[in-house]
Amino acid sequence: MVSKETVIFAYRLLFGREPESEAVVTHYATEVKDVSQLRELFINSTEFRESLEQIQSPRPPRLPFNGPAMDVELTASSEKLTALFIKTTNQWQHLGETQPHWSVLTNESYFQENFHQNSDAFYASGEAELTQFDAILNCAKINSSHFKRCVELGCGVGRVTIPLAQRFEEVIALDISQAHLSVAKHYANEKAIHHISFEHLSQIHAISQMDEFDVLYSRIVLQHNSPPVMAMLLNQLLAKLRPGGVAFFQIPTYKAGYRFCIDDYLAQENTTAMEMHFFPQTALFELITNQHCRLLEIREDDAIGLSVTAVSNTLLVQKN
Numbered sequence: 001m002v003s004k005e006t007v008i009f010a011y012r013l014l015f016g017r018e019p020e021s022e023a024v025v026t027h028y029a030t031e032v033k034d035v036s037q038l039r040e041l042f043i044n045s046t047e048f049r050e051s052l053e054q055i056q057s058p059r060p061p062r063l064p065f066n067g068p069a070m071d072v073e074l075t076a077s078s079e080k081l082t083a084l085f086i087k088t089t090n091q092w093q094h095l096g097e098t099q100p101h102w103s104v105l106t107n108e109s110y111f112q113e114n115f116h117q118n119s120d121a122f123y124a125s126g127e128a129e130l131t132q133f134d135a136i137l138n139c140a141k142i143n144s145s146h147f148k149r150c151v152e153l154g155c156g157v158g159r160v161t162i163p164l165a166q167r168f169e170e171v172i173a174l175d176i177s178q179a180h181l182s183v184a185k186h187y188a189n190e191k192a193i194h195h196i197s198f199e200h201l202s203q204i205h206a207i208s209q210m211d212e213f214d215v216l217y218s219r220i221v222l223q224h225n226s227p228p229v230m231a232m233l234l235n236q237l238l239a240k241l242r243p244g245g246v247a248f249f250q251i252p253t254y255k256a257g258y259r260f261c262i263d264d265y266l267a268q269e270n271t272t273a274m275e276m277h278f279f280p281q282t283a284l285f286e287l288i289t290n291q292h293c294r295l296l297e298i299r300e301d302d303a304i305g306l307s308v309t310a311v312s313n314t315l316l317v318q319k320n
């Protein structure tokens with residue numbers, strides 16, 4: 001026997017639809033021995049096999065090249081930049097106070113009430129991410145053994161920070177949310193890792209006061225900032241890269257219909273919702289060149305979820 005909910009869920013997951021009747025739900029719920037028998041029946045059905053053939057059709061849908069150009073304002077006065085930055089800070093401080101882990105990976109396993117039993121998977125995902133980073137450096141023939149100082153922009157609760165600290169002598173973990181930082185600090189202490197300095201990024205211009213570093217790492221962070229803030233952060237951070245140093249970062253670069261007008265955005269009421277912003281690729285390439293860096297690798301990624309209207313990229317760039 002399995003529960004009726006399990007049967008309904010199996011229909012949704014494997015057939016992509018609701019069961020045709022209550023009777024059919026009752027039938028499976030009482031006839032099958034357990035979940036694995038239910039699964040076996042479903043995956044051997046004609047319906048599932050046919051849907052699998054469709055799923056495995058030659059190519060997944062891709063964003064066509066004929067989407068409209070985005071209208072995005074990228075430069076703001078110092079005063080407006082500060083106001084934009086404060087909006088994002090308030091959102092993330094709130095998210096950090098309420099759901100620090102879920103706000104990093106929005107999967108219900110990481111709600112506070114579920115986190116304890118799922119923490120291993122959460123932190124393992126950070127390790128896996130860095131294994132990919134190692135592979136990308138390797139593929140680009142970058143020898144990272146002489147890189148000492150690494151900056152992580154948006155360290156969150158330290159998911160990726162700890163594996164970074166296993167690779168670099170010094171890690172500076174920046175975040176705009178004190179709430180996330182305190183969870184990250186606690187986690188690093190638990191792991192007895194003491195060569196990470198956790199720093200609260202309380203002002204958008206603060207990065208320009210930092211010492212130079214060899215590596216910049218930032219994923220699923222810039223996307224939550226308005227485009228003028230993304231530009232400011234990237235300009236400051238790439239300016240601080242040492243010659244030969246690398247930046248590995250993710251940034252969404254296109255969404256059909258996205259526009260960003262600074263004054264309109266500042267006039268909107270503050271919310272605590274997580275925002276997603278897009279930075280045009282042409283402007284990004286220009287910024288990279290202006291900061292005396294060269295692009296070594298660019299990939300489309302699934303950091304914002306798979307989409308046929310939006311693109312997110314992960315880039316590896318190197319300072320000349």
Ligand SMILES: C[S@@+](CC[C@H](N)C(=O)[O-])C[C@H]1O[C@@H](n2cnc3c(N)ncnc32)[C@H](O)[C@@H]1O
Binds near residue numbers: 104177201221225
């Ligand atoms: C989705 S979480 C990702 C955390 C971490 N990068 C990871 O992958 O585990 C985004 C984090 O970036 C932080 N953040 C957002 N904007 C930031 C900014 N402009 N500067 C520094 N941290 C920022 C948030 O407070 C939050 O902790």
